[in-house]
Amino acid sequence: METRELRYFVAVAEELHFGRAAQRLGIAQPPLSRAILQLERRLGVALLERTSRTVTLTEAGAVLLREGRAALDAVDAAGRRTRRAALGGTGPGLVLVTKAGASGDLLSRLLDAYAAMPGAVAVDVVLCGIGEQERQLRDGRADVALLHRPFDSVTGFDTEELSVEGQVAILPAGHPLTGRAHLRMADVTALPGLPLPRWPGPDGAYPDGPGPEAHDSTQMYQLIALGRAAAILPESCRTHLRRDLAAVPVLDAPAVTTVIAWPPHSRSRALAGLVRAATGLVQHVP
C-alpha cells in the first residue's frame, strides 16, 4: 500500500464525497475514483458504499480510516524527525507542545529547571488548541507534550506524572455562587443560562450540546465573562485568572493529572534530560 493511496482514501473517508475530496487533494475526481477502486481491489475489501447520491464507510473502511491516519502520521513523523536530525545544532533542540493556558506555572518551572541543567538544548514551546497535542506528538511536529488526564488520552505514549490537582468552577465575577466556599458538580452543570462550553473532540469536530463552541481558553474566558458559559478547570488556572472571573472549588470533580508524554522509542539525550528535569520538579513540589 502506498501513502498516496492512503492519503486519497483518508480524504474521501473524511469528506464522504469524491468531488470535494479530489478538490482538497488538488486532483480531478476521476483519478481519485480509480485510485480508491484500485485500493479496494488490491486489499480485496469494500471500503465505501456508494450510491450516486451518498458515500458511506463500510466497517472495514472505518478501520482503514483510523489505522491509515496513524500510518500517515508515522510516515510524516519519520520525515520530520529525519530532517530535524540533519539540522543538528541549528534548529530547536526540542519542541514541547501543550494546551495554551494550561499548566503555565509548571511549564515555566520546567523550562527553568531544564535550562539550568548542563548540556541543555533550546526548547521551542508550541501552544496549541484543545486536543491537538496528541496529533503533533504522533506526526513528529513535537517531541514532548504536557497532557492532562483524563481530558487528553495518553495511550501509545510513554509518560511520567508531574502533578495532581483538583478542579474549580470558573464563573463571572459577581455570580451568586461565587460567595460559596465550594460547590458540587451538580451545582455547576445545572446552572440556568451558563452551560459548559463544548470543546472539539479528537477528530476536531464539536460534539452536540447546548453550550457555545470554544476552541481555546481565551475564547472560553471571554464567553464566561460575557455570562454565556461556565467552566470547570484545574485549580492551577487560578494564578492567571482574569479579574472579571471568579473560581470556586468543585469538591466532586475528577482530579486532573498533568503528565509529560513522549513517543515511545524516541529517547534522545535531550529528551531524557527534559524528562529528568520534569520528574525532578515533582521532588521539590510534592
Place this chain on the structure above:
Amino acid sequence: METRELRYFVAVAEELHFGRAAQRLGIAQPPLSRAILQLERRLGVALLERTSRTVTLTEAGAVLLREGRAALDAVDAAGRRTRRAALGGTGPGLVLVTKAGASGDLLSRLLDAYAAMPGAVAVDVVLCGIGEQERQLRDGRADVALLHRPFDSVTGFDTEELSVEGQVAILPAGHPLTGRAHLRMADVTALPGLPLPRWPGPDGAYPDGPGPEAHDSTQMYQLIALGRAAAILPESCRTHLRRDLAAVPVLDAPAVTTVIAWPPHSRSRALAGLVRAATGLVQHVP
C-alpha cells in the same frame, strides 16, 4: 514520502550495500541508487555516506531507519487490520502472540476463561521466537500479546499486569548445584563451561558473548541438557520442564512480570473481552 521510497531506504540501510539491497528488493541497482538520491534531495538531507567501497549511515539516516521501520509497520498494520475487519466472522476473531514455551499455564487458563465468556470469538494463538512479539503487534499480524518484563519492551502498547514471579536457574540434571536449595545470580553466571545462551535482540541479531546462540526455548533446553549452557528463567517454566533438567530458585534474579499488551486505539469488543478475562484471572490467582 512514499512507502516505496521508505522500503528502499530501509533495505539499503540494513544491507549497507546497494547491490545486495537491490537484489533483496527484486530490482536492479541503478533505479535503487536513483530512488535514494531522490529521497535525499526531497528531504534535503544526506542519509548515507558512500565511497565506491563502503556505505555508512549518517546520523539522520539512522533516525530515518528507526522511524521508517515504525512507519512501514504502521502501514502494514493498516492493511492487515482492514482485511481482517472485512473478513468478519469467517477469520480468526483475535490473534494472540507469545513466546513459545513461556507462560503456558497462564495462557491455557486465559483461553479457557475467555472461551467461557458470552460472545467469545475464536482466538488464534501464534507462538513465535524471542523478541518477535512486539513486531507482530506493531505490524498488525497479532492483536494482543503476552509479554514478559523486563525482557520484552512494552513501550507504545497498552498493558495490564497479569502475574509476577521469581526466576530459577535451569541446569542439567545431576549438576552439582542442583543439590542447593537456592542460588544467587553470581553462582550461575560464573559457572565454568555453562555460559548463558545468547538471545537475538530486538533487531534479530545476536549480541556478542561466550554463550551459544539460541533462537527458541527448545534449542535452549537442548543446549542445557547437552551441558553446553545454563539459563535463568521464570519459575513457571518448572511445570513443563524436561526430565533431564533441574531448576533451582535464584534469589536475587529480577522478578518477571507477565503482562497482556495490545496496540493503543484498538479496543475492539473482542479484545476488550479478552483483556477482561485476563484481568479476571488475576483475581482468582493473586
Place this chain on the structure above:
DNA sequence: GGCATCGATACCTCCCGGGTATCGACGCAC
C-alpha cells in the same frame, strides 16, 4: 418529467519507475 448532482467509464497524454550498458572511483594484489 426535466434537471442538477455525483460517481464511474472511456480515452488520451506524459511522467516516472525500471531496465541495460557504461563510466569513474577506489581497494587490492603483485
Place this chain on the structure above:
DNA sequence: GTGCGTCGATACCCGGGAGGTATCGATGCC
C-alpha cells in the same frame, strides 16, 4: 605503479500507470 575487480553513479531507452478531459448512467428533487 599498474592492471583488475568491485561498487555506486550516470546515460539512455521503454512501458505502465497516474492524471487530465469528456461523457455516461443513476438518483434525488422540484
